[in-house]
Amino acid sequence: MIAKLFFGLIGLAVAPVLGGIIAGLDRRVTARMQSRFGPPLLQPFYDVLKLLGKRPSAVNAWLVLCSYLTLMSSALAVFLFFFQADLLLIFFVMTIGAVFQVMGALSVNSPFSQVGAQRELLQMLAYEPLIIMVFVGIALKTGSFSIENIYALEQPLLFSLPILFLALGVALTIKLRKSPFDISTSHHGHQEIVRGLLTEYTGPQLAMLEIAHWLDVVLILGLCSLFWSTGMIGMLVLLAATYFVEMLVDNISSRLTWQWMLTRVLAPTMVLCLVNILWLYTL
Amino acid sequence: MKFDLQQWINTGRLKSPWVAHYDCGSCNGCDIEVLACLTPVYDVERFGIINVGNPKQADVLLVSGTVNPRNRVVLKNLYDQMQHPKAVIALGACGLNGGIFQEAYNVVGGVDKVIPVDVYVPGCPPKPEAIIDAVVVALGKIKEQLEKADRGQAVNG
Numbered sequence: 001m002i003a004k005l006f007f008g009l010i011g012l013a014v015a016p017v018l019g020g021i022i023a024g025l026d027r028r029v030t031a032r033m034q035s036r037f038g039p040p041l042l043q044p045f046y047d048v049l050k051l052l053g054k055r056p057s058a059v060n061a062w063l064v065l066c067s068y069l070t071l072m073s074s075a076l077a078v079f080l081f082f083f084q085a086d087l088l089l090i091f092f093v094m095t096i097g098a099v100f101q102v103m104g105a106l107s108v109n110s111p112f113s114q115v116g117a118q119r120e121l122l123q124m125l126a127y128e129p130l131i132i133m134v135f136v137g138i139a140l141k142t143g144s145f146s147i148e149n150i151y152a153l154e155q156p157l158l159f160s161l162p163i164l165f166l167a168l169g170v171a172l173t174i175k176l177r178k179s180p181f182d183i184s185t186s187h188h189g190h191q192e193i194v195r196g197l198l199t200e201y202t203g204p205q206l207a208m209l210e211i212a213h214w215l216d217v218v219l220i221l222g223l224c225s226l227f228w229s230t231g232m233i234g235m236l237v238l239l240a241a242t243y244f245v246e247m248l249v250d251n252i253s254s255r256l257t258w259q260w261m262l263t264r265v266l267a268p269t270m271v272l273c274l275v276n277i278l279w280l281y282t283l
Numbered sequence: 284m285k286f287d288l289q290q291w292i293n294t295g296r297l298k299s300p301w302v303a304h305y306d307c308g309s310c311n312g313c314d315i316e317v318l319a320c321l322t323p324v325y326d327v328e329r330f331g332i333i334n335v336g337n338p339k340q341a342d343v344l345l346v347s348g349t350v351n352p353r354n355r356v357v358l359k360n361l362y363d364q365m366q367h368p369k370a371v372i373a374l375g376a377c378g379l380n381g382g383i384f385q386e387a388y389n390v391v392g393g394v395d396k397v398i399p400v401d402v403y404v405p406g407c408p409p410k411p412e413a414i415i416d417a418v419v420v421a422l423g424k425i426k427e428q429l430e431k432a433d434r435g436q437a438v439n440g
Contacts, residue, residue, distance in 0.1 A: 036326040049295030194336040202339040
């Protein structure tokens with residue numbers, strides 16, 4: 001128990017640094033894919049430090065409260081993951097953060113913020129069933145929702161849940177708001193309805209949401225790592241490959257509508273998830 | 284090494300200037316040069332410069348064109364929405380003093396008639412290199428502001 005607690009705290013301390021470096025790598029690789037030189041690796045840290053040093057000028061108290069709650073829930077979800085807690089608990093804690101982020105955006109009258117918030121709700125509607133399906137698949141395979149049981153497996157989960165891993169990849173793209181799913185808001189240079197969801201978050205609040213986003217990235221990559229729980233090298237290769245495909249898709253696809261996301265992505269992926277789960281039953 | 288958060292924040296401020304661009308009725312010549320900076324040829328993201336659409340998240344305001352009585356209110360509003368520390372860059376002959384339109388009945392004149400300008404970029408239109416250089420010079424101005432604040436004077440505004 002003490003060891004698990006220690007592991008959780010270490011994870012919580014390492015996750016923001018790791019998330020920032022992943023964001024920096026992402027921007028650099030993206031730049032190279034667009035035949036640009038790209039920013040320094042530590043650019044995301046510079047951005048966040050600068051935003052933290054800005055004079056606060058939040059429109060209302062809700063925005064401030066919501067940014068704190070989003071950061072806290074993301075941090076708690078990462079802690080619970082490294083603590084090897086229940087998968088469903090992690091999912092619910094993660095959702096609280098996303099909901100508060102939307103509530104903050106809805107508390108302002110700005111039309112960009114409002115539209116962004118509505119679209120973010122649709123994106124949550126798209127990625128949450130997928131993640132739940134993945135968890136159900138894992139539970140059917142291991143017999144419980146606990147992360148501990150996954151590490152007790154002898155065969156990597158990827159071999160029995162390949163389609164669910166694909167679904168998790170789709171959920172990752174939607175959660176990271178990468179193209180073609182950068183519908184509610186978008187990253188670095190991109191502009192979609194003036195960064196929609198994030199329009200009204202400024203200075204320190206925006207910095208907190210950025211850190212929360214890094215933590216979310218680490219958490220979802222952590223969920224991906226569960227699919228190769230038997231060896232460290234295989235896990236790292238799987239994660240690197242997954243994230244590289246994310247970046248590639250981000251750069252070769254354009255932004256599409258939320259209708260497309262729900263009808264052409266969510267619906268077929270859900271059917272594929274069911275196929276994988278049925279296949280598990282027949283084994 | 285002593286841990287100094289303020290030092291780190293100042294480093295971040297100098298390495299991450301986010302730029303908002305406002306066109307006060309320019310002929311679009313300057314605006315096209317601003318956009319040229321974002322292309323792979325000049326790639327301003329090397330310096331951490333990002334073009335943002337939201338003045339609330341911007342550090343540097345690029346203003347092009349002649350200011351007129353209609354949009355001076357908007358310009359002032361945009362400037363007021365930016366959070367400290369911030370810098371303003373006036374682009375092109377029109378942004379400096381109204382250019383060839385300065386005698387026109389509906390032209391207020393340079394951007395500095397409405398908001399304080401830190402860096403002036405001459406040219407019709409200015410070259411992308413000059414615009415990138417202006418952002419770097421503006422960062423120096425922000426640094427001066429910060430050093431003043433460190434010496435015990437409050438940052439004004």
